[in-house]
Amino acid sequence: MLLAIDAGNTNIVFALFEGQEIRTRWRIATDPRRTADQYAVWLVQLMEIEGIRSSQIDQVILSSVVPRAVHNLTVLSEKYFGISPLIAGEGVAQWGIEIDIDEPRSLGADRAVNAIAAHTKYPGDLIVVDFGTATTFDIVDFNGAYKGGIIAPGINLSLDALVGNTAKLPRIAIEAPRSDSVVGRNTEDQMLIGVFWGYVAMMEGLIARIRSEIGRPAKVIATGGLAILFDKHTNIFDAVDAELTLEGLALLAERASRA
Structure with a gap:
């Protein structure tokens, strides 16, 4: 299952994909000071409500127009999902x-x-x-x-x-x-x-x-x-x-x- 994270100036959207279909999505206000642990408390609980386990996430991709948010979102992926996220526009995720x-x-x-x-x-x-x-x-x-x-x-x-x-x-x-x-x-x-x-x-x-x-x-x-x-x-x-x-x-x- 793919976790796609779209970090905008006002909100950050987290969406779970099964294949090319969006299974569910959640939105939180953008705050560059929010830590990876704070994201995890919020996100993992929402996933559990939908019956989704962290172990089901096998790929993460992150797009951000807020540079200060990238680090904590990357730590979230690595610490709580055990995945180094793809960064849109970089490496194998070039445009x-x-x-x-x-x-x-x-x-x-x-x-x-x-x-x-x-x-x-x-x-x-x-x-x-x-x-x-x-x-x-x-x-x-x-x-x-x-x-x-x-x-x-x-x-x-x-x-x-x-x-x-x-x-x-x-x-x-x-x-x-x-x-x-x-x-x-x-x-x-x-x-x-x-x-x-x-x-x-x-x-x-x-x-x-x-x-x-x-x-x-x-x-x-x-x-x-x-x-x-x-x-x-x-x-x-x-x-x-x-x-x-x-x-x-x-x-x-x-x-x-x-x-």
């Missing part, structure tokens, strides 16, 4: 795709993993939109090469900045506005319209510009927690694939096992 940008080493592991999974699952030129702490737009050509992308503030970061830098604006939840009108009648509605429809307009505008620059048809694949919410209010996505990052890690681990 295996062309990273065609000015500084290939600067590409976040999650974005490279998304590119691998997207190219494996969808043909042609692709634009992968990942809704995380930041919202990223990644361009993958029909040969599977990563060609570059865009980094924008995530919608929650945008809202935090708005509320945190104004004296009277209230905290609101991210949700679809109650109507399609873009003229709000009260403060909360006006904020929600600005954040939500403003974000939709940003996505649609950037994707239109990317497609124009590529000069060929390109499918748009959305992933991340808010993808489903936005998919209901725009027609720019060709597919919403919530498990793209985890599936990319599983593909990397499978390749590494054959190396």
